[in-house]
């Protein structure tokens with residue numbers, strides 16, 4: 001062993017200790033970073049939202065004009081948004097404090113039926129007001145993935161608002177709702193977070209990322225320029241990696257809710273905080289704001305088992321009856337709940353009509369502006385229709401007369417019927433009420449024929465060109481097997 005002088009030995013020992021101390025100090029920072037990278041942000045606990053601030057931002061003002069010349073519009077679309085997990089729709093555990101306040105100060109639709117149970121066709125219906133199958137965004141068959149894109153001849157809300165002089169700003173966290181599939185149609189600026197493409201096997205972008213992009217674009221817009229903002233949020237979409245803190249918050253002692261449902265609820269609580277921040281920040285910049293929150297579909301959560309795990313294959317209310325909330329300071333009687341049936345296809349015509357305009361082309365939905373303005377207590381539909389045409393699934397459904405009739409076309413037209421008041425749809429009552437079942441089946445026949453005729457009038461489907469990375473992301477999200 002070489003001889004080391006005492007002074008040098010001391011210096012070496014000190015240097016070694018300093019090195020150890022440095023490494024020890026760095027461990028807490030290095031470990032979570034290495035373990036999770038982008039994941040860390042996704043699992044971050046939601047920031048506390050000040051109830052006082054939210055209440056102040058939801059104050060009524062009957063004098064504020066609700067019109068195309070002066071009102072800014074913010075639409076938050078939430079992917080995988082299960083109605084019965086939200087406090088304003090009866091959830092007793094604390095999953096959604098902001099949305100609960102929003103419903104108490106705004107207007108809530110009791111039943112909003114989306115036109116498909118998976119993202120691309122359902123969102124196509126939301127933004128165009130057209131039946132899902134007419135848009136040809138479905139993914140039938142079990143062979144190669146279909147790259148169906150929104151055809152440019154359909155008119156989107158963004159295009160309609162742009163024609164009214166609005167600057168249109170969009171952001172999407174789901175590759176299905178990207179420019180590749182035509183969903184940037186009508187937008188002056190459309191953001192698809194880089195992490196979506198860069199890290200194809202990683203988690204989808206968080207609400208915080210989408211908020212930052214929407215707000216940056218808003219800040220770059222002159223304040224006298226009206227804006228239409230549309231965000232597509234994926235925080236509640238699987239795979240879900242909720243923060244422990246959020247999980248603890250949604251749990252109630254003695255409650256036997258399964259862990260997978262709690263994981264969904266924790267993700268929902270995180271989303272709720274992102275939506276609160278989005279609303280507060282946009283509202284601060286644009287006080288005359290119309291704010292809408294809507295889901296593109298729900299989630300089965302195997303809760304109960306026959307509803308399936310995810311979405312796309314079934315048409316139970318857990319998948320197709322979504323949260324639908326509106327707020328503007330001038331809407332009368334805050335806290336109103338609109339009974340009856342509304343649909344996803346109503347969103348586009350309702351926005352335009354509520355602001356004193358009309359949607360520029362005929363649509364399949366109808367405006368619910370009368371209900372929002374307190375001129376009607378119910379939404380305008382007696383019947384609501386939905387379908388899924390996804391991989392091996394080919395189902396249609398009609399809701400009305402207090403019942404929900406589901407037809408499995410892939411199984412030779414087999415039918416199941418549920419009482420609309422029986423939320424979890426465990427009791428198939430088909431055969432027990434032959435008159436109403438016959439009537440609903442006839443309505444469903446006629447609707448299927450109407451949609452088939454509309455489809456014939458369309459040109460062929462348009463194909464997008466997804467990159468390898470995007471296909472990988474779609475696989476991660478469960479859209480490709």
Ligand SMILES: [Zn+2]
Pocket residue numbers: 078079080118119120296297
């Ligand atoms: Zn979705």
